[in-house]
Amino acid sequence: MQRTLASRRPELLLLLFTVGYLVALTLQVRRGGQTVLGGTALALFGPVLTAYNSAARFSQEGFDAYLWQRDAALRAEALSRENLALRGELQRVQPLADENARLRRLLDVPPPPAVRLVGGRALMRYGEPFGRYLLVSCDPAAPVFPDTPVLDPDGVVGKVQASSGNFYRVLLVTDPSSAVGVMTARTGARGVAVGDGRAIEVSWVTNEADVRPGDRFVTSGEDGVFPPGISVGTAIAVSDGGDYLKRITLRPAAALDTLTWVVLAVKGRA
Amino acid sequence: MRRPAVATVVVCLLALAVQLVLLPLVSRDLNSANCFLALLAVLGVRQKRLAGVLWGAVLGGLTDALLMQHAGYHGIAFTLLGYGFGWLGEKMVITGRGALFTLTFAAVLLDAALVTALFSALERPLAAAVLWGPVAVSAAVTPLLALGLERVYRLLARGERP
Numbered sequence: 337m338q339r340t341l342a343s344r345r346p347e348l349l350l351l352l353f354t355v356g357y358l359v360a361l362t363l364q365v366r367r368g369g370q371t372v373l374g375g376t377a378l379a380l381f382g383p384v385l386t387a388y389n390s391a392a393r394f395s396q397e398g399f400d401a402y403l404w405q406r407d408a409a410l411r412a413e414a415l416s417r418e419n420l421a422l423r424g425e426l427q428r429v430q431p432l433a434d435e436n437a438r439l440r441r442l443l444d445v446p447p448p449p450a451v452r453l454v455g456g457r458a459l460m461r462y463g464e465p466f467g468r469y470l471l472v473s474c475d476p477a478a479p480v481f482p483d484t485p486v487l488d489p490d491g492v493v494g495k496v497q498a499s500s501g502n503f504y505r506v507l508l509v510t511d512p513s514s515a516v517g518v519m520t521a522r523t524g525a526r527g528v529a530v531g532d533g534r535a536i537e538v539s540w541v542t543n544e545a546d547v548r549p550g551d552r553f554v555t556s557g558e559d560g561v562f563p564p565g566i567s568v569g570t571a572i573a574v575s576d577g578g579d580y581l582k583r584i585t586l587r588p589a590a591a592l593d594t595l596t597w598v599v600l601a602v603k604g605r606a
Numbered sequence: 607m608r609r610p611a612v613a614t615v616v617v618c619l620l621a622l623a624v625q626l627v628l629l630p631l632v633s634r635d636l637n638s639a640n641c642f643l644a645l646l647a648v649l650g651v652r653q654k655r656l657a658g659v660l661w662g663a664v665l666g667g668l669t670d671a672l673l674m675q676h677a678g679y680h681g682i683a684f685t686l687l688g689y690g691f692g693w694l695g696e697k698m699v700i701t702g703r704g705a706l707f708t709l710t711f712a713a714v715l716l717d718a719a720l721v722t723a724l725f726s727a728l729e730r731p732l733a734a735a736v737l738w739g740p741v742a743v744s745a746a747v748t749p750l751l752a753l754g755l756e757r758v759y760r761l762l763a764r765g766e767r768p
Contacts, residue, residue: 346655350685353681353685357663357681360677
């Protein structure tokens with residue numbers, strides 16, 4: 337064996353040099369961003385590696401799919417239970433979310449000057465057909481007196497008429513005995529808003545005044561009860577009367593039918 | 607002092623000088639002539655296969671280093687040619703000018719063919735029109751260089767029997 341190798345030394349050396357030079361060439365020459373040797377190796381071993389990788393992935397994915405199928409019924413049952421529980425939770429949470437939204441809107445109400453807003457819960461409307469009242473409960477320590485304005489995020493609700501403990505009777509702005517000094521936000525035409533049971537009538541506005549349907553009426557502050565600038569309602573009907581006074585009907589700005597929370601504007605700095 | 611060794615060193619230096627200095631000075635067209643191939647022919651036919659392979663590897667690598675962008679094209683060709691020269695040197699005694707000229711001429715063609723094939727396989731195909739001129743010049747000049755180197759070698763290694 338050794339003698340054979342010794343006698344074949346030139347051929348071995350020839351092979352060694354030839355292969356060595358060839359490898360050196362393939363390491364130097366670059367084609368398509370990589371050496372020829374790298375490209376050749378990739379071409380030779382790429383399919384094998386791809387096949388191996390595909391087989392391994394197929395096995396793994398197949399096993400995963402089997403496990404997935406096997407446990408599908410159990411997962412479906414668990415998901416159904418979870419779905420049921422979540423639905424129940426939603427039933428409980430949705431009113432809280434609505435209430436939270438209303439309270440947030442209340443917080444956005446701009447406080448009138450020199451008053452402090454105290455939150456109160458609107459418990460119930462009562463008194464019809466003789467009166468339109470709202471029962472409100474709030475902190476008994478709050479300095480709430482008769483004629484304290486009661487507001488909601490959209491505008492005037494009414495004013496406190498009487499109290500007992502932490503319960504307050506609020507005369508709604510739609511009550512026929514309610515009167516609020518108002519003016520149009522657009523032209524400043526002034527009048528007195530009086531309830532008619534369901535809507536609000538504005539009296540003492542002359543025919544010459546510039547009032548149109550759609551005009552927004554706000555408190556004028558002249559009644560000494562309500563701070564100026566708070567929405568009372570929007571004109572839905574305007575007509576000239578024979579007594580030189582306009583007939584104006586407002587739709588109340590406050591959502592009187594769905595009140596849950598209100599604020600009471602008590603006197604004193606916020 | 608061994609005269610063949612001295613003669614070998616001298617013809618190597620001479621080949622280097624001719625390839626790098628003389629041929630470019632005479633004409634740029636002569637750059638395609640390969641003095642190292644001529645040297646391989648001169649030395650290879652005096653050696654055995656093993657020495658022929660070694661000379662081929664060394665001179666091929668030198669040629670690549672001087673003439674080519676990537677080392678290996680002439681390295682492979684010269685190694686194969688060196689083996690061939692050595693094999694011929696073992697089989698017969700080549701002394702005539704005609705034989706050396708013919709051998710070198712054939713070696714030029716083989717070298718050109720091998721290098722072209724390798725270059726086309728590894729890098730990019732070469733148009734035949736680009737090759738004919740340089741190969742023709744090399745085929746004409748390189749054997750003459752081989753004859754010149756052979757003459758010098760014989761003068762220096764007087765008394766050596768190839």
